[in-house]
Amino acid sequence: MAATMHDLLTILVERGASDLHITTGTYPQLRVHGKLTSLTQFEQLMPQDTQRLAYSVLNEGQK
Incomplete structure (x- = not known):
């Protein structure tokens, strides 16, 4: 499933994460208590x- 920013920010708040990492070639990641956690329910991110x-x-x- 393709992630939306709304999806990612909702999960960030629900899990009490401090950071959201969006990097090409990886799953979206959250930093929770200093540890990165991949959100594998979403597809790995491509450049687009x-x-x-x-x-x-x-x-x-801003674009």
């Missing part, structure tokens, strides 16, 4: 996925 996720929180002037 990382761009889509980043752009989803930017306005046109």
Whole structure:
């Protein structure tokens, strides 16, 4: 399943994570109590996925 920023941020809050890592070639990851946890329920991120996720929180002037 392709991740949306809303999905990822919802899980981040639910798990009490401090960071969200979005990196091409890996699953989205959360840092919880200093430990990285992969969100394997989502697909590994391809370049277009990382761009889509980043752009989803930017306005046109920021892109």
